[in-house]
Amino acid sequence: MIRIALKNLWSQRRVYGWVSLELIILSILAWVIVDEVIVRSYYGNQPIGYDSDRLAYLNITTYPDYSPKYSAASSDSVEMAKDFDRLYERISTWPGVESATIVAYEIESRSGYMPHLVSGTDTVPTYATFYLAETPFFSTYGIKPVDGKTPEELENPETGYAGLIVTESVMDGLGKTPQETEVVSIWGMQQNIAAVTNNVRLNSASPQNTTLFYPIHRSNVGLMYSSQINMDNFAITIRLKDGIDPAKFVDENRNALKEKLTSGNLYMSNIETYSQKSAKLRYNLGYTNSNRIGIFLAIFLVNMALGGIGTVWLQTKRRSGEAGVMKAFGARPSHIVAILIWEGVILTTITWIMGSLIFLQYALKSGLAEAEYFNTFDGVRYYPESWVTDFWTHFGIVALIILALMLVAVVIGIWIPARRIARVDPAVTLKDE
Amino acid sequence: MALITLDKISKLYRTKEIETLALDNVNLTVDPGEFVSVMGPSGCGKSTLLNIMGLLDRPTEGTVTIDGSKASALGDRELARFRNENLGFIFQSFHLIESLSVLDNVEVPLIYRGIGARQRHEMAKEVLDKVGLSNRLKHHPSQLSGGQCQRVAIARAVVGNPKIILADEPTGNLDSKIGAEIMNLLHRLNTDDGRTIVMVTHNELQAADTDRVVRFFDGRRTE
Numbered sequence A: 001m002i003r004i005a006l007k008n009l010w011s012q013r014r015v016y017g018w019v020s021l022e023l024i025i026l027s028i029l030a031w032v033i034v035d036e037v038i039v040r041s042y043y044g045n046q047p048i049g050y051d052s053d054r055l056a057y058l059n060i061t062t063y064p065d066y067s068p069k070y071s072a073a074s075s076d077s078v079e080m081a082k083d084f085d086r087l088y089e090r091i092s093t094w095p096g097v098e099s100a101t102i103v104a105y106e107i108e109s110r111s112g113y114m115p116h117l118v119s120g121t122d123t124v125p126t127y128a129t130f131y132l133a134e135t136p137f138f139s140t141y142g143i144k145p146v147d148g149k150t151p152e153e154l155e156n157p158e159t160g161y162a163g164l165i166v167t168e169s170v171m172d173g174l175g176k177t178p179q180e181t182e183v184v185s186i187w188g189m190q191q192n193i194a195a196v197t198n199n200v201r202l203n204s205a206s207p208q209n210t211t212l213f214y215p216i217h218r219s220n221v222g223l224m225y226s227s228q229i230n231m232d233n234f235a236i237t238i239r240l241k242d243g244i245d246p247a248k249f250v251d252e253n254r255n256a257l258k259e260k261l262t263s264g265n266l267y268m269s270n271i272e273t274y275s276q277k278s279a280k281l282r283y284n285l286g287y288t289n290s291n292r293i294g295i296f297l298a299i300f301l302v303n304m305a306l307g308g309i310g311t312v313w314l315q316t317k318r319r320s321g322e323a324g325v326m327k328a329f330g331a332r333p334s335h336i337v338a339i340l341i342w343e344g345v346i347l348t349t350i351t352w353i354m355g356s357l358i359f360l361q362y363a364l365k366s367g368l369a370e371a372e373y374f375n376t377f378d379g380v381r382y383y384p385e386s387w388v389t390d391f392w393t394h395f396g397i398v399a400l401i402i403l404a405l406m407l408v409a410v411v412i413g414i415w416i417p418a419r420r421i422a423r424v425d426p427a428v429t430l431k432d433e
Numbered sequence B: 001m002a003l004i005t006l007d008k009i010s011k012l013y014r015t016k017e018i019e020t021l022a023l024d025n026v027n028l029t030v031d032p033g034e035f036v037s038v039m040g041p042s043g044c045g046k047s048t049l050l051n052i053m054g055l056l057d058r059p060t061e062g063t064v065t066i067d068g069s070k071a072s073a074l075g076d077r078e079l080a081r082f083r084n085e086n087l088g089f090i091f092q093s094f095h096l097i098e099s100l101s102v103l104d105n106v107e108v109p110l111i112y113r114g115i116g117a118r119q120r121h122e123m124a125k126e127v128l129d130k131v132g133l134s135n136r137l138k139h140h141p142s143q144l145s146g147g148q149c150q151r152v153a154i155a156r157a158v159v160g161n162p163k164i165i166l167a168d169e170p171t172g173n174l175d176s177k178i179g180a181e182i183m184n185l186l187h188r189l190n191t192d193d194g195r196t197i198v199m200v201t202h203n204e205l206q207a208a209d210t211d212r213v214v215r216f217f218d219g220r221r222t223e
């Protein structure tokens, strides 16, 4: 059966050359799209590292000095800290709000600030998030220490103020386990690492990263300046009570909040939910556009697949005369279907191998093979090891998915007409005129 | 007892525009070892008759009985097997499979009988030798002359050793010299191997050489 299928393919190689070309292009296109979809969903399924469901962000802005509402008396940092306290008080007791924290370089938008931690010969760049130590930062976000303590315990002045708090990946980069103690140098100062938390992602569009959570005590506002963190960078993050829909909360409370949340030169300029903020970030990073291109490509792929189905469909219909001869000499309908399907399977397999090799060449040459999920950076692996992060396993599994997709398309395109021509009485196709 | 019995066979072709009664209440029996010619003007239903006799088509009315089996009682599987074991077809336009070599074409009926590759080659070579084509095994049908193609088709029809050969104008596409060679082959199949042959022809001389001539006009037997 396979031998006959091979002979049929070989003897009709001119016709099947074109079909093959179509299938090779289909397989390459399938590679481009399927691989992208898999990597994206792999990114998307990485744990974000905190509980984003009921988070909302309040932008706190200062009036510029030319504004009529500007007050020179309120412009020094001590006054500003007091104003912040007032805003914080008001939002903490706002109906529906469970907790609130004051943060600079909030997790979803902290890409700019990168202090380095140095220990001996190891240097680990970190993305830093600063928080006001008196506010429940960890419990608001739901970031947990790795030693089994609760987020609240990190915020306890007894433990929480004792030094820096970093994610596991930082310890990894320093070549330490999370349980070891470590003194590091930051901004030229020696500080000890007081606690280690689970990893968090740089933002919802990026992998997990090395993160430093830097507590700032209210009495130590001067440090903000020495570390070049301006009050302007602070915002308030709130967690809503269980059962409250964040989008609805934001819509219903925006105006009242704008009215009530103002003190000195500070006022709340905007409030948005986690998903709104994340969507904006993805848009700014170009993800939204590339999603659109992705949808366009996917439609193109479906179109190509339909074209492929149509081509093999027509090819199969052309074979009715042959099917009649085979039946006249004793072929069962199932024999005819089987031979035609075998031809399709062989053709698909050959074109799949060719398409995959072409894509592999492209992947190796274009730098796709060097993608961040395949690699470690300064000894830190930001993407947990899985089949996606191992180049050859990744290649193999995606290849198999593509083979399966192609086989489905080709087999459908052959099976339906093949069944029809296999059922026809041979006399119908064996006309002598 | 008759090998082939057609009992009150009618065949009605229905297309959107027109209904054609290709066969109208035809009775015919063929005895084992007989060589029967079917004659009649073009369009009188000869091919239809042969197709129904060869179980390539179903009659609208009537029953076909071959070697004691009623055709209408056979399912897909049994029908395939029955054709494979009992019937060999020769067509005016050969109907060889273009993609297969001469040898492969002749092996086709054996494949469906589940015979192994080596034995298939042996059997196919033997019959190709008999029709004088042992030096063309690897050729493809497109590389052969009409007479050679028809000899391949004859080899294919007999390789499975069927009792019955059905030939629809086997010399219709060939010149008279080559046609005579083909007729020779058919006569040898009949006299040497004892195969029953039903052949459609337009050639009175060829028909006169056979055991019996059956004549049709407008879907009815006239003789």
Ligand SMILES: Nc1ncnc2c1ncn2[C@@H]1O[C@H](COP(=O)(O)OP(=O)(O)O)[C@@H](O)[C@H]1O
Binding pocket: A428, B013, B014, B015, B020, B021, B022, B040, B041, B042, B043, B044, B045, B046, B047, B048, B049
């Ligand atoms: N598949 C078909 N559909 C409709 N009409 C057909 C079909 N096959 C044959 N016919 C008609 O049936 C009649 C008998 O055809 P056929 O058996 O091929 O005649 P012959 O072989 O004697 O020339 C003709 O009128 C022909 O046009």
Ligand SMILES: [Mg+2]
Binding pocket: A432, B046, B047, B048, B168
């Ligand atoms: Mg005819």
